[in-house]
Amino acid sequence: MEKRIKRLGVFMVLCFVALFIQLNNIQVIKANSLANSQDNPRVIAVARSQPRGAIISADGVTLASSVATPQAVDKYKRVYNPNSATLFSQIVGFDSPIYGHTTGVEGQYNSYLESHTRPARTLRDLLVNRTTTDNVTLTIGTQLQSEVAQAVLATNARGIAPEAAAAVIDPKTGAILAMYGNPTFDPRPLVDPNGNVERYYWTSLNPQSDQSPLVSRAFQLGFSPGSTFKTVTSSAVYDHQPALTKVNYPVAGCIPLPQSDKQLCNYGLGAEKCGGTIQQTLPASCNTAFAQMGMSLGATSLTTEAQAFGFNQNIPIDLPGTATGYFPPDQPGAQYSLYNNAPSQAYSSIGQDNVNATALQMALVAAGLANQGVIMTPHVMEQIRDSQGNLVTAYKPKPWLTATSAFTAAAVTSLMQAVVTKGTAAPSASFSGFPASWNVAAKTGTAETTNASGQALTNDWMIAFAPANDPKVAVAVVVPFQPADQTGASTSGPPMKTILGDALGETP
Helix, strand or coil: CCHHHHHHHHHHHHHHHHHHHHHHHHHCHHHHHHHHHHCHHHHHHHHHHHCCCEEEECCCCCCEEEECCCCCCCEEEECCCCCCHHHHHHHCCEECCCCCCCCHHHHHHHHHCCCECCCCCCHHHHHHEEEEEEEEECCCCHHHHHHHHHHHHHHHHCCCCCCEEEEEEEECCEEEEEEEECCCCCHHHHHHCCHHHHHHHHHHHEEECCCCCCCCCCCCEEEHHHHHHHHHHHHHHHHHCCCHHHCCCEEEEEEEEECCEEECCCCCCCCCEEEEHHHHHHHCCHHHHHHHHHHHHHHHHHHHHHHHHHCCCCCCCCCCCCCCCCCCCCCCCCCCCCCCCCCHHHHCCCCCCEEEEEEHHHHHHHHHCCCCEEEEECCEEEEEEEEECEEECCCCCCEECCCCCCHHHHHHHHHHHHHHHHHHCCCCCCCCCCCCCCCHHHHEEEEEEEECCEEEEEEEEEEEECCCCCCCCEEEEEEEEEEEECCCHHHHHHHHHHHHHHHHHCCC
16 A cells, blocks of 8 residues: 555656646747747737738839728738739738748748837837838839730640749849749638638648649749750760760661660651751750760769759748759669669750759759859849838848859850750741840750640740840740640740740840
8 A cells, every 4th residue: 555655656746747847848948939839829819910011023013911900800901912913922922811821922021021029229219119010022023924924824725734834033143033833823812801711712722732723833843844954964064074065976866775675766756867966966956965965974974963053952042832853863772863774864864754843943044054154042032121111131142053164154055046046946837936136045845744644745845045145034934734846946935935025125
């Protein structure tokens, strides 16, 4: 009996110790994080009782703001400009009473947008109310964003699936000038005072699926980049094995692949025959030649160059949920490894097999080549000002990666100019080409894919920058899951031409 009482006493003491530790953990150690947690009902109630800063386009249009309501609980409601709500939804995001503000600029810059206490800078500040909200101004203007969206949406007339995306970047600063992916969504039902409306619309968006409009095809979902990746392979040739620039590859429709019984072919199962040096084969987008270059370069050179251009790295853009471009590793034993795998080296060098990239990723590739080999950090925030108009912070352009040398960038730019003058982006029956005065450097691309029923399709791409001698804009366009196209120019060329013309017209 005495032993049982002792055991019970020890057990009770341990319980009190555990309770004491947990109370201290909650009330002392985690007190601040719990008090400020976005899941804390008190925090939510306080947030809804105060206004939220505005999100403003580069040309001064208010995209998101807060308005007072007569309700006792939620005194302010988030409002999205009806003229731009759908146009900017994947960039701006939403601030939902039920689903929070984890997307877009609303999530990225929440600490500025929500009501907060401004730091005291003078003695006078200690005597006044320092509660404020900040307004975020974007690098994206409504006119170019609208024109890009119209160009992207126009591709649906030909396509069998309504998906397409484009990204426009200032290569010298990294500023995103426009970025749009289709399908998109309307954020206004997600801030409806009627919770049932909000829940019904959220469910209709199928938020758990990669096919959801909540997932941007421009920066959150990637596709095989096809022959646009040959710009990276070309850079690898100049950077790692420049002797390959002198190799004259024989004209062929298909080539046998080592270590397998397969053949790699040009368009039309080898009906298109091509060959020559890199100066001839990049403008012609010759698969057989570039596959041989890729195998000669080998796993390490290919992977190193891809990673230098941002593949397999988190893109440091100020938007949550941005997808990472993927290129197979060169380590033995890794999944999809290129190590001692000539067939994968061949296919990866032409942007197929397991290579994956978003429109943003390929726009950064173009921007790096345009900016003498340096990829600037991409960003959508231009500046933040407080409610009195005082500057809080402004974005300062900074390099992200040195992808390649200025010499290599210039050499590949010359090849891309030839793509426009005499290659796959030259005037043809399916694409009218670019005006010579624009001095465009470009690369087309198609990547073979299939739909759920096994139908052969292509992801159609084009990347470009202009003017080639002093680039103002770099652009990537992707139109996935299209009827098989030889070069991609007939599908991605028209929207690229529209976007590039509009961007050059708006750029000083």
